[in-house]
Amino acid sequence: MMLIYLLFFTLAALNNLQSQDMLSEEKSSYRPPTAAGSFYSNSRSELLSSINEYLNKEKPIISKEEEIIGIVVPHAGYVYSGWVAGFAYREIIGRKYDAIVLIGPSHITHFRGASIFDGDAYTSPLGASLIDKKLAGMIAENSESINISRKGHGWNGGRAEHSLEVQIPFLQVVQPNVPIVPIIIGSSNFESADELMLSLVKAIKESNKKVLLIASTDLSHFHNQEKACAIDQSLIEDFKKFDYFKLAKDLASSKKEACGSSALLTVMMAAEQLGGNLPLNLKHATSAESPYYPGDTNRVVGYLSGALLKSKNPFIELPNFSEEEQDLLKQIAQNSVRSKILRIKDSLPFKIENKNLNLNLPAFVTIRKKGALRACMGHTSTELPLYEEISHSAQVASTEDSRFGPIKKNELADLDFEITVLSRMKRVVELSQIQIARDGLYIRLGSYGGLFLPQVPVEQKWNLTEYLENLCYKAGLQKNDYLNPKAQLFSFRAFVID
Structure with a gap:
């Protein structure tokens, strides 16, 4: 039936x-x-x-x-x-x-x-x-x-x-x-x-x-x-x-x-x-x-x-770079800036055979002169292998950071380099998802955008509100624009090589 x-x-x-x-x-x-x-x-x-x-x-x-x-x-x-x-x-x-x-x-x-x-x-x-x-x-x-x-x-x-x-x-x-x-x-x-x-x-x-x-x-x-x-x-x-x-x-x-x-x-x-x-x-x-x-x-x-x-086994976004790999990346940044400013051929090999250094990871290169910020530039995404990304970002920072002007030959001996390898950008839906010291931030609203590396709020001793307000200022926005429903906020993590 x-x-x-x-x-x-x-x-x-x-x-x-x-x-x-x-x-x-x-x-x-x-x-x-x-x-x-x-x-x-x-x-x-x-x-x-x-x-x-x-x-x-x-x-x-x-x-x-x-x-x-x-x-x-x-x-x-x-x-x-x-x-x-x-x-x-x-x-x-x-x-x-x-x-x-x-x-x-x-x-x-x-x-x-x-x-x-x-x-x-x-x-x-x-x-x-x-x-x-x-x-x-x-x-x-x-x-x-x-x-x-x-x-x-x-x-x-x-x-x-x-x-x-x-x-x-x-x-x-x-x-x-x-x-x-x-x-x-x-x-x-x-x-x-x-x-x-x-x-x-x-x-x-x-x-x-x-x-x-x-x-x-x-x-x-x-x-x-x-x-x-x-x-x-x-x-x-x-x-x-x-x-x-x-x-x-x-x-x-x-x-x-x-x-x-x-x-x-x-x-x-x-x-x-x-x-x-x-x-x-x-x-x-x-x-x-x-x-x-x-x-x-x-x-x-x-x-x-x-x-x-x-999953219990999530995707790993950033590798742990060995000391040898970190030293090599810093050497790449230094040599790339030197070759750019002195207009000489880069002494590094064209191709580096290393799995981690060939990952497509974006990076920022920060250049300091006697402890003071001299230049900082990079990308939020890239198609380049990491070692080429570092070389390119270092050269761009040394000549195109409009805040400071191009680095001169007589400054080369006084420069220190810091490399920040970025994870992917992750959309932030709730401000509680942000953790100072762990997360860098990127905001965009209309044609405006700005980014802070995760080191910045720590160095400046900002709380979360100060972090977000200063991010808006850097982007050319009003300080509370991070609350605008049309604003898109992203976080990212980083491996810092200093």
């Missing part, structure tokens, strides 16, 4: 779904599967078969003791990227979540902020995924730029957005009956990602729900295989380092590509604020590598499956 009842219930639900599909956008509260028959099969049995094949190609690799807070998945047609998506989705099978927040880009219409679907469900040939309306409302009420609407989710009047819809069948298999919050971001920029992240984190913490975050994005588009892999691997390196700050800069300058860039940045930042400390690259491939429909190697799209964990 129970089996008959369940069968009847399933058939009734499917009949209801089919009737909903026929309704117009204005009359239906269930979003129909507009991509069925194109991005994935419109046959229930074929769709289930393909998803199960993608999920079962390999075994999960993440221990059940590790908490998965977020995943990154592609959104192309299943024959191209479904097998890549399977690498992330198989990892969440059997895990318990109270809700799933799906975030994707709008390929069709662009708008400010984000739009949460205002209906009751997203559907697929496998059934309906209901909306967690309470959580959706909590997210929307935290920001004026986040609305509950059909914008970005609509299906009448031509092409419909697919970036979230293609995730629904996977979720209905690996996380059945878990409610969702589908969010479309209307533009690709850090500000949109940051606003949504702040609202998400606040709502999730207040809800006391265990929430899975999903970023829907493809990577590079329409390069040849070799170039696409090079661009994508550079992005993946930033992902593996949790370096959304550098990633955002490179996406804005088109050094890296991801059509769902805002979704990716949002999920990375939100996952970190919710305890995430270990990003994993589960699989990267291109459309040309699909075992189901290999495409042209001269015009490919890149795909990533990734996970963001709360």
